[in-house]
Amino acid sequence: MTTQHAHRVVIVGGGFGGLYAAQSLRRAPVDVTVVDRRNFHLFQPLLYQVATGGLGTGDIASPLRAALKGQRNARVLLGEVRDVDITARQLRLDASVVPYDTLILAAGVKNHYFGHDEWAPLAPGLKSVEDAVEIRSRVLRAFESAERETDPARRAAWLTFIIVGAGPTGVELAGALGELAHHTLRGEFRTFDPRESRILLLDGAPEVLSSFPPRLARHARDTLEHLGIEVRTGCRVAGIDEQGVDVCDRGQSLRLPARTVIWAAGVAGSTLGARLAAATGCELDGLGRVKVAPDLSVAGHPEIFVIGDLAHVEHEGAPLPCVAPPAMQQGRYVARRIRARLMGRTTAPFRYFDKGSLATIGRHAAVANFRGLQFWGGLAWLIWLVIHLFYLIEYENRLLVFIQWFNNYITRHRGSRLITELTRVRVD
Amino acid sequence: MTTQHAHRVVIVGGGFGGLYAAQSLRRAPVDVTVVDRRNFHLFQPLLYQVATGGLGTGDIASPLRAALKGQRNARVLLGEVRDVDITARQLRLDASVVPYDTLILAAGVKNHYFGHDEWAPLAPGLKSVEDAVEIRSRVLRAFESAERETDPARRAAWLTFIIVGAGPTGVELAGALGELAHHTLRGEFRTFDPRESRILLLDGAPEVLSSFPPRLARHARDTLEHLGIEVRTGCRVAGIDEQGVDVCDRGQSLRLPARTVIWAAGVAGSTLGARLAAATGCELDGLGRVKVAPDLSVAGHPEIFVIGDLAHVEHEGAPLPCVAPPAMQQGRYVARRIRARLMGRTTAPFRYFDKGSLATIGRHAAVANFRGLQFWGGLAWLIWLVIHLFYLIEYENRLLVFIQWFNNYITRHRGSRLITELTRVRVD
Numbered sequence: 124m125t126t127q128h129a130h131r132v133v134i135v136g137g138g139f140g141g142l143y144a145a146q147s148l149r150r151a152p153v154d155v156t157v158v159d160r161r162n163f164h165l166f167q168p169l170l171y172q173v174a175t176g177g178l179g180t181g182d183i184a185s186p187l188r189a190a191l192k193g194q195r196n197a198r199v200l201l202g203e204v205r206d207v208d209i210t211a212r213q214l215r216l217d218a219s220v221v222p223y224d225t226l227i228l229a230a231g232v233k234n235h236y237f238g239h240d241e242w243a244p245l246a247p248g249l250k251s252v253e254d255a256v257e258i259r260s261r262v263l264r265a266f267e268s269a270e271r272e273t274d275p276a277r278r279a280a281w282l283t284f285i286i287v288g289a290g291p292t293g294v295e296l297a298g299a300l301g302e303l304a305h306h307t308l309r310g311e312f313r314t315f316d317p318r319e320s321r322i323l324l325l326d327g328a329p330e331v332l333s334s335f336p337p338r339l340a341r342h343a344r345d346t347l348e349h350l351g352i353e354v355r356t357g358c359r360v361a362g363i364d365e366q367g368v369d370v371c372d373r374g375q376s377l378r379l380p381a382r383t384v385i386w387a388a389g390v391a392g393s394t395l396g397a398r399l400a401a402a403t404g405c406e407l408d409g410l411g412r413v414k415v416a417p418d419l420s421v422a423g424h425p426e427i428f429v430i431g432d433l434a435h436v437e438h439e440g441a442p443l444p445c446v447a448p449p450a451m452q453q454g455r456y457v458a459r460r461i462r463a464r465l466m467g468r469t470t471a472p473f474r475y476f477d478k479g480s481l482a483t484i485g486r487h488a489a490v491a492n493f494r495g496l497q498f499w500g501g502l503a504w505l506i507w508l509v510i511h512l513f514y515l516i517e518y519e520n521r522l523l524v525f526i527q528w529f530n531n532y533i534t535r536h537r538g539s540r541l542i543t544e545l546t547r548v549r550v551d
Numbered sequence: 552m553t554t555q556h557a558h559r560v561v562i563v564g565g566g567f568g569g570l571y572a573a574q575s576l577r578r579a580p581v582d583v584t585v586v587d588r589r590n591f592h593l594f595q596p597l598l599y600q601v602a603t604g605g606l607g608t609g610d611i612a613s614p615l616r617a618a619l620k621g622q623r624n625a626r627v628l629l630g631e632v633r634d635v636d637i638t639a640r641q642l643r644l645d646a647s648v649v650p651y652d653t654l655i656l657a658a659g660v661k662n663h664y665f666g667h668d669e670w671a672p673l674a675p676g677l678k679s680v681e682d683a684v685e686i687r688s689r690v691l692r693a694f695e696s697a698e699r700e701t702d703p704a705r706r707a708a709w710l711t712f713i714i715v716g717a718g719p720t721g722v723e724l725a726g727a728l729g730e731l732a733h734h735t736l737r738g739e740f741r742t743f744d745p746r747e748s749r750i751l752l753l754d755g756a757p758e759v760l761s762s763f764p765p766r767l768a769r770h771a772r773d774t775l776e777h778l779g780i781e782v783r784t785g786c787r788v789a790g791i792d793e794q795g796v797d798v799c800d801r802g803q804s805l806r807l808p809a810r811t812v813i814w815a816a817g818v819a820g821s822t823l824g825a826r827l828a829a830a831t832g833c834e835l836d837g838l839g840r841v842k843v844a845p846d847l848s849v850a851g852h853p854e855i856f857v858i859g860d861l862a863h864v865e866h867e868g869a870p871l872p873c874v875a876p877p878a879m880q881q882g883r884y885v886a887r888r889i890r891a892r893l894m895g896r897t898t899a900p901f902r903y904f905d906k907g908s909l910a911t912i913g914r915h916a917a918v919a920n921f922r923g924l925q926f927w928g929g930l931a932w933l934i935w936l937v938i939h940l941f942y943l944i945e946y947e948n949r950l951l952v953f954i955q956w957f958n959n960y961i962t963r964h965r966g967s968r969l970i971t972e973l974t975r976v977r978v979d
Contacts, residue, residue, distance in 0.1 A: 162691060162970045181607030181967030188739035189964070198741040201695040201970075219699060252971060263590060267629040271647060311616035313626040520966060522958070523951060530950070536617070538948060539609030542590045542629075543680060 129154045129196075130465060133214060133223035135204055135395065137164050137187045139447045140229035140431030142516075143454030145197050146190075151462045155197040156221060157187060158214065162201055164190055165252060166515055168447060169524070171292060173255035174385075175262070175299035176307075176540035177531050180252050182524050185516040204230070204395060209402045209424060225426050225461055228395060228413070229454070232432040232445055235391035235410065242363045246384035249292055258385055260542045262300065265383045267542070270312050276380070282320045283381035285368050287360050288388030289326035290334070291446075291482040294343060296387060297324040298485035301350040306535040322352045323379065325370060326388075327359040332482055332490065334444055339490040342499040346488045360388070390445055392433050403427070408435040408442065417472030419457055425464075428457045438475045447514070449475055481507045486532065557582045557624075558893060561642060561649055563632050563823065564657035565592050565615045567875045568859025570944075571882030572655050573625050574618075579890045583625040584649060585615060586642065590629055592618055593680060594943055596875060597952070599720060601683035602813075603690070603727035604735075604968035605959050608680050610952050613944040632658070632823060637830045637852065653854050653889055656823060656841070657882070660860040660873055663819035663838065670791045674812040677720055686813055688970045690728065693811045695970070698740050704808070710748040711809035713796050715788050716816030717754035718762070719874075719910040722771060724815060725752040726913035729778040734963040750780045751807065753798060754816075755787040760910055760918070762872055767918040770927040774916045788816070818873055820861050831855070836863040836870065845900030847885055856885045866903045875942070877903055911935045914960065 130153045134141045137159040148155050163184040172178040191197045202216035213222040234248030247257050262284065269281035284300055286293045304320035311317070324331070324347065331347070331354060332340045347354050355372060362369035367380040392411035400407050405421045406414040412435040413421065419434060421427040431450035436443045443449040456473045463470045479493035481503070489503035498506065508528070515521040531537060558581045562569045565587040573585050591612040600606040619625045630644035641650040662676030675685050690712065697709035712728055714721045732748035739745070752759070752775065759775070759782060760768045775782050783800060790797035795808040820839035828835050833849045834842040840863040841849065847862060849855040859878035864871045871877040884901045891898045907921035909931070917931035926934065936956070943949040959965060 162695060163968070179607035179609030179967075180969055180971070181604075181609075184969050185966070186739075186968040188736075189966075189968070192739050199739075200699065201692075202699070252969065256971075264629075267590060271628065271630070308616075311614075311620050311627075517966065523954060523966075526951060526954065538613070538617075538945065538951075539607075540591070540614040540617070541608055541612050541680065543608070543684075 130461075131156070131222060131224045132227065132461060133158060133221055133225070134227040134229060135159075135214070136229035136231055136431065136433075137161070137190075137199070138167070138229060138231055138431060138450060140231075140450035140454045141227065142187070142190060143451045144227050144229065144430065144458050145454075146194065147455045147458030148196070148461065149194050151196070151458065152465065153196060153225075153461065155194070156200055156223075157191065157197065158200045158202055158204060158216065158221060159187060160201070160203040161187075162199075163187060164516055166520070167250075168511055168514075170249055170252075170255050171295045171299055173252070173539070174249055174258040174296065175303050176259055176537035177299065178524060178527055179539040180256065182520055182527065183515075184252065185520060190516055207395070207398055207402060209399075209427065212426070223426075226428070227457055228399065228427065228429045228433060229431040229450070230393035230395045230433050232390035232392055232410075232412070233394075234386060235389040236386065237389060239363075242386065245363045245365065246287060246386040248386040248390075249296065250390070256543060259540070261383050262303070263540055263542045266308065266312065266317065268382070270314050272314075278315060279319075279321075280366065280380040281382050282315070282317075283323070283367075283379070283383070284320065285323045285325060285379060285381045285384045287325050287368070287384065287386050289324050289328070289331035289354065289356065290387060291332065293324055293326070293387035294331055294347065294482050294484055296385060297322055297347060297352045298350060298483065298488070301347075301352050302485050302535065303537060305351055307537045318351075323381070324352055324354050325358045325360065325368075326356050329356055331356060335480065335482070335490060336492055336497060339492055339497055339499060343482065343484055343490050346484045346499075350485055350488075390432070396429070396433050399427070399429070410435075412442070418460055418470070419453055419473050428460075430454055430457055436473065436475065438477070443475055444480075446480070448478060452476060481510065483507045486535075558889075559584070559650060559652045560655065560889060561586060561651035561653070562655040562657060563587075563642070564659055564859065564861075565589070565618075565627070566595070566657060566659055566859060566878060568657035568878035568882045569655065570615070570618060571879045572657065572858065572886050573882075574622065575883045575886030576624070576889065577622050579624070579886065580893065581624060581653075581889065583622070584628055584651075585619065585625065586628045586630055586632060586644065586649060587615060588629070588631040589615075590627075591615060592944055594948070595678075596939055596942075598677055598680075598683050599723045599727055601680070601967070602677055602686040602724065603731050604687055604965040605727065606952060606955055607967040608684065610948055610955065611943075612680065613948060618944055635823070635826055635830060637827075637855070640854070651854075654856070655885055656827065656855065656857045656861060657859040657878070658821035658823045658861050660818035660820055660838075660840070661822075662814060663817040664814065665817060667791075670814065673791045673793065674715060674814040676814040676818075677724065678818070684971060687968070689811050690731070691968055691970045694736065694740065694745065696810070698742050700742075706743060707747075707749075708794065708808040709810050710743070710745075711751070711795075711807070711811070712748065713751045713753060713807060713809045713812045715753050715796075715812065715814050717752050717756070717759035717782065717784065718815060719760065719908075721752055721754070721815035722759055722775065722910050722912055724813060725750055725775060725780045726778060726911065726916070729775075729780050730913050730963065731965060733779055735965045746779075751809070752780055752782050753786045753788065753796075754784050757784050759784060763908065763910070763918060764920055764925060767920055767925055767927060771910065771912055771918050774912045774927075778913055778916075818860070824857070824861050827855070827857070838863075840870070846888055846898070847881055847901050856888075858882055858885055864901065864903065866905070871903055872908075874908070876906060880904065909935045909938065914963075
């Protein structure tokens with residue numbers, strides 16, 4: 124049988140995994156289609172900056188079409204994948220089907236509330252641009268409500284911000300919120316001092332940043348506390364409502380009144396993972412991520428790869444974390460594997476090269492772990508800054524982010540402090 | 552009767568009029584309260600750039616609190632004014648009342664559909680940040696739909712953009728859309744060439760930019776047509792639906808299929824103007840703007856001023872247009888008048904100093920009229936650019952806008968091309 128068309132590679136998701144896979148197939152004799160429900164690649168590592176007004180949404184988003192503009196063998200299709208038909212080898216979108224010869228699923232993860240979906244509207248997570256804008260609005264609106272409030276207890280609840288989850292996202296959010304409340308907003312209110320704000324960072328684990336070496340985690344905690352963040356580890360959330368959070372703090376039940384709660388405690392694989400499991404019988408881990416073969420393909424389906432946050436890949440006895448570097452490396456790996464396969468060659472299994480891990484805490488404070496070399500403080504922060512600027516897809520973004528950063532750093536100013544509304548079109 | 556408090560000046564609206572009034576009262580012996588339903592001052596003259604992806608929302612918004620941070624006699628209150636009680640001299644907000652000794656109403660205008668409010672969801676106007684983000688999403692989504700469409704007629708409708716109203720906003724939008732379609736997006740789609748897009752600029756008047764001298768208006772029209780914009784003057788809109796626009800073009804009924812329609816044809820005074828008229832018996836013009844006394848106060852109520860777009864002020868036989876310069880001058884004027892009054896002095900009536908008018912059309916093309924001196928082309932564009940950068944409230948914004956502009960100019964790139972969604976919080 125001869126086919127008229129080139130080998131069709133369809134990639135679901137334009138995040139780090141999907142985009143790097145597409146770009147790495149630049150010179151391969153294939154037709155690449157990137158399907159995403161969003162029209163932009165999002166630089167998620169800086170999303171917390173949007174949530175705290177330090178950067179605008181456009182600064183960390185690059186149109187997928189612009190990123191793949193010059194790549195003649197690639198096209199972008201905006202759409203939501205409804206189903207994968209693994210027999211007919213095609214994706215079903217809302218109004219069309221997209222046939223594939225090779226499928227790369229890089230659909231990522233979603234916020235996960237551990238069986239408490241009712242918490243979602245009360246404590247938004249930080250996965251999308253909309254999430255970030257929503258959190259930004261809630262935080263700024265809380266300060267505005269505090270300015271209008273005359274009752275001290277109610278004002279205190281408006282000025283209390285609880286972040287659930289002390290992984291890198293929670294730590295970064297807490298640090299940026301601390302900067303906002305204790306420095307940026309100083310002098311802007313007349314009925315209270317924003318430095319009265321309480322920022323609580325809760326985690327059920329015994330220490331923050333549990334994926335980091337203990338020494339760095341302790342440094343991170345010290346820095347957070349120095350910034351005025353109340354860190355409560357060994358503290359589990361039992362309930363969330365509009366007025367606060369019920370926690371179990373080292374066995375004691377406690378009520379924390381707060382009007383703003385942010386969820387940074389957990390993610391779970393995209394529902395496409397479950398669809399795939401139902402169709403192929405592949406195994407999922409406890410978070411709904413797909414357990415893949417050593418070449419990142421799905422058992423029994425060498426034509427289907429899963430990469431990025433949605434893939435469960437073991438590394439040194441633990442699954443890789445949901446961060447950008449594994450996704451990038453996996454994207455490049457499957458591209459190489461597809462090219463090799465088309466030439467009748469094979470490749471070694473995927474192996475993650477751990478360049479290190481980084482988390483920023485605030486103004487010249489971060490922790491970094493590079494293959495055993497541990498940094499903290501200003502040097503780690505500088506490394507963090509350079510690496511993050513380097514990986515921004517577009518030159519323009521890199522320049523703008525750098526300038527805003529520099530300005531925010533010097534002046535402690537945060538310019539993108541818009542409370543925006545979600546109504547569609549207003550007539551009045 | 553002695554009062555314990557300083558003279559209370561309450562300003563409704565933090566646009567050009569309200570903000571300039573507040574800032575001009577910096578050294579006056581008064582307490583200033585700026586009430587706005589938004590927490591930021593919006594640089595409206597560049598809103599069309601957000602709508603076409605050239606700038607991000609944060610670039611043209613400055614937090615009101617940041618703008619008034621250093622002004623110890625001023626405070627900001629976030630809230631929507633429900634009513635004005637002119638007898639008790641207080642504003643009623645959602646949950647509180649704000650007493651005033653002097654009131655400055657600078658509540659601006661809203662989109663106005665001339666009795667066809669049913670067109671509002673079909674053809675959004677461009678007054679708010681949300682409007683701009685909505686228009687940006689619609690425009691970009693139309694190109695995405697065209698990429699998926701296989702029927703040529705339906706694709707053509709997706710690629711047709713109709714702008715109703717050829718005043719400065721319509722002209723600026725048309726020019727920027729032309730730039731987007733004919734240059735920025737080139738090479739980004741695989742099933743069509745974005746240069747096939749049709750951009751129509753409709754107006755019932757015989758020429759575009761009717762407030763400009765005829766020679767400049769003709770220049771503007773030539774430039775627009777050179778950019779590939781179809782200008783249809785003497786063309787009135789009879790109906791708008793999801794599939795297109797019905798027009799009456801010089802007496803002929805015509806159907807224009809189009810999936811994206813933008814309203815730049817009219818504005819009307821905020822509903823607060825009507826409330827004020829009901830309470831004080833003051834006169835409104837046909838657009839619901841308040842006809843004010845020569846000192847910008849309301850007849851019979853020297854303690855109430857109306858300024859900015861909401862004020863109907865005659866100048867050389869015509870009402871002043873709804874643009875920034877009159878609002879700024881009026882804001883400064885009422886501040887001066889309030890200070891003089893407190894010192895028992897009087898002031899001359901408000902007189903508008905016409906510095907000129909400007910409209911940009913696109914890449915180094917604009918028209919400018921300075922007290923009879925007429926410019927067009929690159930020089931007018933440069934003047935336009937410098938003036939607009941100069942009036943941005945914050946230094947940071949000025950710098951960022953300049954850089955984005957410079958980059959957009961060199962590369963024709965538009966980085967803030969996000970299609971964003973309006974759902975509140977997504978669980979999946």
